[in-house]
Amino acid sequence: MRKKYWLPVYLALLLFLFYSIMAATAIGSVPIPVKDTVRVILSRFISLETSDISRNTVSIIWNLRLPRVLLAALIGASLALSGVSFQGLLRNPLADPYTIGVSSGAAVGATAAMFLRQLTGLNFPQMIPLFAMAGAFAALFFIYNMAKIGGKVPVVTLILGGVVVSSFLSAIISLLMVLSGENMHGIYFWLSGGLILRSWPQLWFVLPYLILGFIVLFFYARELNVLLMGEEVALTLGINVERTKKVLLFVASVVTAAAVSVSGMIGFIGLIIPHAVRIITGPDHRVLLPASALVGASFLVWSDVAARTVLAPQELPVGIITAFVGAPFFIYLLRKKKREISL
Secondary structure, X not given: OXXXXXXXXXXXXXXXXHHHHHHXXXXXXXXXXXXXXXXXXXXXOOOOXXXXXXXXXXXXXXXXXXXHHHHHHHHHHHHHHHXXXXXXXXXXXXXXXXXXXXXXXXXXHXXXXXXXXXXXXXXXXXXXXXXXXXXXXXXXXXXXXXXXEOOEOOHHHHHHHHHHHHHHHHHHXXXXXXXXXXXXXXXXXXXXXXOOOOXXXXXXXXXXXXXXXXXXXXXXXXXXXXXXXXXXXXXXXXXOHHHHHXXXXXXXXXXXHHHHHHHOOOOOHHHHHHHHXXXXXXOOHHHHHHHHHHHHHHHHHHHXXXXXXXXXXXXXXXXXXXXXXXXXXXXXXXXXXXXXXXX
């Protein structure tokens, strides 16, 4: 995509994300007009009269819905951003934040925290996110060192190592679920991905990782573009391939771990969003990274709306919604790719 078209694309995506956040905050078991939602939110930043809006409505908007909707946007952006990075780094269109095994490590950490809380009664603020982050870092450290050969990390061994470790970690999760007995439902709901009872503390936990991660990944957009042509080409152009791999792998994994640590396992966003955006913007990561983050944010906001309204008052894990939407789209992409190869 030519440079002169970047700003209109970003502006359109930002406007759609803003509309999505306002509309999603208004939707719920207690319908609230969008104009009242906007007024309540703006009143926190500028002098705006809201005396005609009940205190209960203001509380619902500010304390319950808005932080959850904003968190959904942050998590969607984080997973999509990580998906773009992994696909570019591994030069594999099937790569996503779960390929390396970092998400599985985070899931083991969160499951262990729930099991430990049940077993010992130990509990403290942000216990599950902190355990999840620790599990993600441990998985990344183990996979990276297992894949390293003579000081280098081949892409193939990295992917294979991620698959093997993910399978092993899944077995640990299953064991912890069995040992949890009647509390298995809570672990299952977390693993399915959901934003129920999430609020401002979880949002502030994720936000700095997303901001710093985006800055670093965007700074390496040129290197990602060159890596698409192969490591040999990147070396001839003066890029330190191994250092670039380390930085991209670490940063994308941290962004993924932060998102998964508060939302659970939400699949397909990091896989399908980069593909969908790439169809429109092309493969240039200078455009693809921010555009995918914005589309991923809007996508998860509306997925969460569906999760809490489709079977209201019962709430579905949002991971189920993303799977229902993502799987058919991915099948379409595979069929399209198959036709292109046959031609």
